Amino acid sequence: MILSSSPLQGITDDVFRSVHHEVFGGIDEYFGPYVRLENHKEPKKSQLKDASSELNEGLNYIPQILSSQAELILKEAERLKDLGHQQVNWNLGCPYPMVSKRNMGAGLLNQPSLVEEVLESIMPKMPLGFSIKCRLGLESDQDIIPLIDIFNEFNIDEVIIHARTAKQMYKGSAKPEKIIPLLAQSKHPIVYNGDLNSIEDIKQVQTLFGGKIEKLMLGRGLIMKPHLAKIAKDNKIENLQKDLYSFHEKLIAQYLNKFQGHQLVPKMRGVWEYLSHSFADSHKVFKLIKKAKSWSSYNKNTDLIFHQFDLDE
């Protein structure tokens, strides 16, 4: 089983990935959050910097592009190649209307001819290994069917499918059973993504796919339980309490090189929205985090959490 870590804009940045790799591991490849590229505006410096971070060294990192403009995709792929990267991923899954209405991300899922046009323009000149991360569809879970035929025409490393529609956003359940007919249709390896939040979830999809999917991508489940991949691979973890504490300490220490304490409070709240699920009473844990409005109260409350709350083992 190969496990990859999905990109989560605002969470799985260079610091998160490198600390996760150091403390827990178990992940074979870390996908970076997207760089958004459009003709009329400069890409965000913070998004471009993700691929040039020295923290990517020592782990298998794959950058991601969100765009439908062939020339911008190729220009970014050249930049990524110059930075030493070997692969790039194309985002066809971002569900937010301000992205999808601009013909990017999931907005392309019901426009197969536009997807084909972009691939026809970029693939002959693509300097890197190229993969796609998509959803089942924009509104219909049938959108994926003509897309797979189009992907089949090109030299693509793998197709990662988040088994939701964009209309679902991140809610409702993922539908792994919808992937089964695609396994025969796709000439490229399919990677499954969606709702892998526990060892049981991982086992269930493995049984469902009967060995026909080799790689799984963990999303929010890996932030909820940063030890999930390690346990899936090794069947055990020596001292979860110590590792979680050290994971949090190292995250904070590295972020303090980039942010002031008060800027870290809202950033870490985003992490704790998921990380709180490592504790038995996740609701109470997240309530304590939400209550912490200052850096000193954040430190006080996290100290309380790590010393007085039971883990969800």
Ligand SMILES: Cc1cc2nc3c(=O)[nH]c(=O)nc-3n(C[C@H](O)[C@H](O)[C@H](O)COP(=O)(O)O)c2cc1C
């Ligand atoms: C806060 C947040 C940010 C995300 N950012 C990205 C992104 O930059 N690129 C991407 O392809 N997917 C992004 N996703 C989607 C996830 O990578 C993943 O596909 C999705 O959460 C489904 O997997 P899960 O059900 O295991 O969480 C994001 C999801 C969330 C919740």
